[in-house]
Structure formats: structure tokens, C-alpha cells
Amino acid sequence: MQAATAIDEPARVQLAFKRDDSGRRVISGTVSCAVSLQCQRCLTSFSNELSGEFALALVYNDEMAKALPAELDPLLLMPDEQLEVAGIVEDELLLSLPMHAMHPEGSCQIETQFGMDEVEQAPERAPSPFDILKDLK
Numbered sequence: 001m002q003a004a005t006a007i008d009e010p011a012r013v014q015l016a017f018k019r020d021d022s023g024r025r026v027i028s029g030t031v032s033c034a035v036s037l038q039c040q041r042c043l044t045s046f047s048n049e050l051s052g053e054f055a056l057a058l059v060y061n062d063e064m065a066k067a068l069p070a071e072l073d074p075l076l077l078m079p080d081e082q083l084e085v086a087g088i089v090e091d092e093l094l095l096s097l098p099m100h101a102m103h104p105e106g107s108c109q110i111e112t113q114f115g116m117d118e119v120e121q122a123p124e125r126a127p128s129p130f131d132i133l134k135d136l137k
């Protein structure tokens with residue numbers, strides 16, 4: 001998966017654990033994180049703020065997962081398995097990555113990458129076909 005090229009700062013996470021009216025164990029929260037992404041248009045990296053919101057219900061099998069209301073996503077946990085909060089946070093951040101990371105319209109670095117420096121350092125210009133045509137007149 002094409003993912004962030006670098007995490008610029010630690011993710012900020014807010015989590016709440018509760019039991020809902022049906023007795024489900026629910027973890028809800030928000031994650032946000034500044035990351036460097038590679039622009040798909042000009043291929044330079046830029047920094048972007050990701051954020052995601054989630055509500056997960058702990059389930060122990062597929063039946064339980066299917067019975068969940070639409071606003072809850074299943075988090076499958078084996079009975080003897082430890083809940084890994086870091087894994088949840090990572091998943092949610094990955095989910096919040098844009099499909100096509102790009103600079104805002106017009107902010108790409110593509111023009112400045114081929115800047116004046118390169119032109120000035122270019123060796124003596126080869127005669128262009130137009131110069132030759134001029135001589136023929």
C-alpha cells in the first residue's frame with residue numbers, strides 16, 4: 001500500500017471505552033497526525049494533516065460482527081487476545097490517508113523543479129533549425 005512517507009509528529013489519539021445499550025464493548029475515538037505524503041502529480045513530498053473518527057465494537061466471531069448496527073465497525077478479538085490500541089490507531093490513520101495525495105490545485109512544485117539554474121548551466125546552445133533557415137534566405 002502506498003502510505004505516508006514519513007510521520008512528522010506523534011499521532012494524537014483520544015479514546016473512550018464504554019458499554020452500549022446492548023452490552024457491547026465499544027471503543028470510540030479520534031486520531032490525528034501530521035504526515036509527509038508524496039504528491040502524485042509532481043512527486044515531491046508535502047505535509048498533510050490526517051484525522052479520522054471511529055467507533056469499534058469488540059466482537060469475538062462473525063455472527064457478532066454481522067449483528068452490529070451500521071455505525072459500529074467490528075473489531076475482532078480472540079478471547080485470550082490482548083487489545084492493541086496502537087494497532088487500532090495505525091489502522092485508522094491508514095484509512096484516513098487520501099487515495100491520491102496531491103498538492104492543492106496550482107501548488108505543485110513541478111515548474112520550479114526545472115528552474116532557471118539548469119537553463120543557465122546548459123552548454124552552448126546547439127544551432128536550431130530556425131537559425132539555419134535564416135542563413136538560407
Ligand SMILES: [Zn+2]
Binds near residue numbers: 040041108110
Ligand atoms: Zn504536487
